[in-house]
Amino acid sequence: MNRFFYAVWKYWVIVVGVIFGILFLPLIAIILLPKTDQSRNFANIFIRHLARALLLCVGIITVVKNKSRKKSKSKQFVYIANHRSYLDIIVAFMIISPKTRFIAKQEIFSWPVIGYFMGRLGHIPVDRSSPTARKRSLENIHKLVRSGSSLMIFPEGGIHNYDKILHPFKKGGFSVAVETETAIWPFAIHNAHKINPSAKGFAIKPGYLKVCVLEEISAQGKEVRALMQESFDCLHKELKAKND
Secondary structure, three states: OHHHHHHHHHHHHHHHHHHHHHHHHHHHHHHOOOOOHHHHHHHHHHHHHHHHHHHHHOOEEEEEEEOOOOOOOOOOEEEEEOOOOOHHHHHHHHHOOOOEEEEEEHHHHHOOOHHHHHHHOOOEEEOOOOHHHHHHHHHHHHHHHHOOOEEEEOOOOOOOOOOOOOOOOOOHHHHHHHHHOOEEEEEEEEOHHHHOOHHHOOOOOOEEEEEEEOOOEOOOOOOHHHHHHHHHHHHHHHHHHHHO
């Protein structure tokens, strides 16, 4: 019975996704006609509400808990989160500020539809094909931060399909944080890999997602590896507490 239900639910999710795409992607494209930061920020606000509505329509309820004890005076961050499901990307849009741009693999920008909107929204591709390409990507990220934007990265470098709750971090985003003295703001996503297990192709079911927004971590005066380890420990502690 469960197998039949989840099979039917998968097609329901596809139908809902197609309907949302037909209704709202043209509107987002119109918002993004002017290539300005203002239009991109407004589009991100629209996508935030759209993401929450989409998840509700497919039976996924997201509960956000803010564990940060003080309100930050900073307006710019490098947001980081764990990454075990494609749902993490949708959830991130609900957490980050509208002035945030994703750092994503170069290949994503060549995907139909998704790649087009990634480019229009001003997200930054990372090309790891050569040292020169990596250097150019890093320069673009620095330029983006210095223009006043925040960054969203999944520091594990991709989705990892195994029982380990957190994979070792890559240092790119942390080097930018140190060099620009931009605080790290971590948030932990619980249960996404159970609702949408990426290892099983396209599989999804209804359920509860919990997101814990953690304390920001200052990058001032820190070495890259020290900041990376502190950020890893912070996320790992939260994820392990809910995993025990």
